[in-house]
Amino acid sequence: MLDATRAALVELGWSKLTLGDVAARAGVAKTTLYRRWPGKSALVVDAVAVLFDELELPDRGSLAADVGGVVRSFAALLERPETATALMALVAESTRDPGLRDRIRTAVVDRQKRLVLEGRARAQARGELPPDADPVAAARQADLVFDVIAGAVVHRVLVSGEPADDAWVTAFTALLVAGLGALTPPG
Amino acid sequence: MLDATRAALVELGWSKLTLGDVAARAGVAKTTLYRRWPGKSALVVDAVAVLFDELELPDRGSLAADVGGVVRSFAALLERPETATALMALVAESTRDPGLRDRIRTAVVDRQKRLVLEGRARAQARGELPPDADPVAAARQADLVFDVIAGAVVHRVLVSGEPADDAWVTAFTALLVAGLGALTPPG
DNA sequence: GTGTTACGCTACGAGCCGTAGCGGAACGGC
DNA sequence: GCCGTTCCGCTACGGCTCGTAGCGTAACAC
16 A cells, blocks of 8 residues: 555656555555545655655764765655655645644654764764753754754755765765864863 | 735645635636646745745844844744745645746745855855855855755754744854854865 | 454545636727 | 727636445454
8 A cells, every 4th residue: 555655656746646546556445545544645654654764874983974874865765756745745734734743753753863863872972972961952952953964955855956966965964063063062 | 816825825725725716815717827827836936936035134244143144034934834835835846847846946946045145255255254266166065055054944944843943043053153164264 | 143344346526627718808000 | 980919807618536425245253
């Protein structure tokens, strides 16, 4: 079912995707889809969410290398046509649907944020970042870094429409790591 | 016409917005809309584009203050319900429609990027940033900064779903300015 | 043997899309 | 005063999608 949804997303995109189509591809009655999911948005959330499971963050030895790695893998995910068209449409829908917003958060956003927390803890263990003084300040900084990384990649790939190639990834990583390094030693 | 489109966006959101609705609100026949715009997407692009004209960048005296200013005004624009639901949906559509992508670029993206170029030139005049050595490298850095700023704000407001309040703006500005400052003096 | 659950299939009213066809109003040239 | 052009409003239409209702059936539990 979710496979059929992703296939339909690749071929038709979000706007022209119909539940009748998905049902036909999956060899399933349209009724069954409506019995399991309340609508198009919820179905696509589940279909796309599994793609974010493949995001991992192996230890590459330094904060800069870890940031570069997560940026690269996230960009690779966004350059797949299914995720690109679906993610933006879902975010647009979630603007007017709090329930959908929660689904997206638990199914997609939290899975990415986990990587940031992981890389951050690793950098602290290496001594590249100072340990947490205040836990709420630490959470705020993690959220900030997450928004910067994910936002920049999304904007580069989907809005500016240019690839996140090696040159861009290294430049962005350098900027972010330099900012973190310059900001935290004194404070 | 565009006023009616924005009003319908506020009330219905992107997905439930119909051209018949817009026509009724504008006191105009549905045919007229189709005579002027090829479809829903193009109409909404024009309706939203004018909102980006109010973005300006007064000289606030320092690079940090200028960045904070543009972040604040951009965030205020994104927190309006019309722009939030429309922008993301348009980006989603543009992944499958190169023509729409160009419309968005000229009508929305370029208007924002202008601010970045302006602030950058101003910071160079103040001596806060080094002058351009290589023009293509300068353009690349400007694009990078633009993606970081716009992407972070969009992600914060629309994906994370939390407001870009003063605390966040100052933290983000500090991170970005520190990164720019730490990166460029040696190079 | 029976209740429960889940599914497939058909059919339906409702709504929107995008277009065609027709008639009317404004404007300009002469 | 006459006529061509252009723009608009209005109605109507075929086609498509939505989401639901109704009915029959297969698997499973006990």
